[in-house]
Amino acid sequence: xxxxxxxxxxxxxxxxxxxxxxxxxxxxxxxxxxxxxxxxxxxxxxxxxxxxxxxxxxxxxxxxxxxxxxxxxxxxxxxxxxxxxxxxxxxxxxxxxxxxxxxxxxxxxxxxxxxxxxxxxxxxxxxxxxxxxxxxxxxxxxxxxxxxxxxxxxxxxxxxxxxxxxxxxxxxxxxxxxxxxxxxxxxxxxxxxxxxxxxxxxxxxxxxxxxxxxxxxxxxxxxxxxxxxxxxxxxxxxxxxxxxxxxxxxxxxxxxxxxxxxxxxxxxxxxxxxxxxxxxxxxxxxxxxxxxxxxxxxxxxxxxxx
Ligand SMILES: [Zn+2]
Numbered sequence: 293x294x295x296x297x298x299x300x301x302x303x304x305x306x307x308x309x310x311x312x313x314x315x316x317x318x319x320x321x322x323x324x325x326x327x328x329x330x331x332x333x334x335x336x337x338x339x340x341x342x343x344x345x346x347x348x349x350x351x352x353x354x355x356x357x358x359x360x361x362x363x364x365x366x367x368x369x370x371x372x373x374x375x376x377x378x379x380x381x382x383x384x385x386x387x388x389x390x391x392x393x394x395x396x397x398x399x400x401x402x403x404x405x406x407x408x409x410x411x412x413x414x415x416x417x418x419x420x421x422x423x424x425x426x427x428x429x430x431x432x433x434x435x436x437x438x439x440x441x442x443x444x445x446x447x448x449x450x451x452x453x454x455x456x457x458x459x460x461x462x463x464x465x466x467x468x469x470x471x472x473x474x475x476x477x478x479x480x481x482x483x484x485x486x487x488x489x490x491x492x493x494x495x496x497x498x499x500x501x502x503x504x505x506x507x508x509x510x511x512x513x514x515x516x517x518x519x520x521x522x523x524x525x526x527x528x529x530x531x532x533x534x535x536x537x538x539x540x541x542x543x544x545x546x547x548x549x550x551x552x553x554x555x556x557x558x559x560x561x562x563x564x565x566x567x568x569x570x571x572x573x574x575x576x577x578x579x580x581x582x583x584x585x586x587x588x589x590x591x592x593x594x595x596x597x598x
């Protein structure tokens with residue numbers, strides 16, 4: 293050990309490891325290819341300012357933008373058995389879980405919270421497409437049931453933001469069992485006379501569409517969201533016919549009576565409040581005296597090492 297190893301080498305290392313501008317400062321719109329600055333994109337609730345494409349938004353960011361002052365309390369979700377089938381494809385299921393948790397900073401694919409939206413008390417659940425495609429396994433089932441139970445307990449409406457590639461194949465039949473389970477939970481809300489509203493986001497597919505995502509008292513979708521059971525490619529290959537333009541997209545489903553509304557993300561909060569207050573016999577919300585919901589705070593990129 294001498295001054296070269298102790299002092300000079302770390303200094304040289306730090307000079308050469310100095311990072312370039314992090315790539316994640318800019319996001320490319322998958323629809324129109326425009327490069328969008330991360331801060332503006334976040335302020336715009338992850339909607340492309342050029343083509344209005346609604347990109348995925350994390351449940352946490354959605355809740356921060358939805359609830360008054362960005363304040364909400366998470367509803368505790370009972371922990372299911374981890375890896376019940378000891379499933380392994382190219383990777384073991386627990387390894388996939390670990391990398392999804394690391395990538396998203398979340399425990400699982402659904403977040404449940406209670407709070408107020410324009411002073412309208414609600415319980416909400418949101419699915420995280422970034423977490424293993426938002427897939428519905430036992431945890432998502434538990435989260436949904438916990439949210440519905442909490443809504444009944446507090447006598448509040450239950451709002452679900454759906455986004456999913458379908459059921460979680462790593463949990464096999466146990467993930468499919470979440471379809472009847474969540475359906476029963478919705479019945480519980482109906483019996484309690486509480487509204488259940490679904491917001492379908494891009495994409496909502498598979499077993500999720502075949503259960504709780506299509507059972508809302510009011511069905512809202514974000515613009516151009518793909519909503520289907522089997523995707524357009526699968527159908528095209530099966531029937532060997534070209535599908536019409538916009539097939540299985542939100543606007544198409546609205547035209548064909550599958551949805552009640554297609555609502556831009558920036559208007560969603562007001563619209564939800566209007567619908568929920570109407571359904572629960574509350575007077576219209578007063579907007580004037582409320583602080584607007586926080587746009588999600590952006591973490592500053594780390595300063596490069598000196
Ligand atoms: Zn775009």
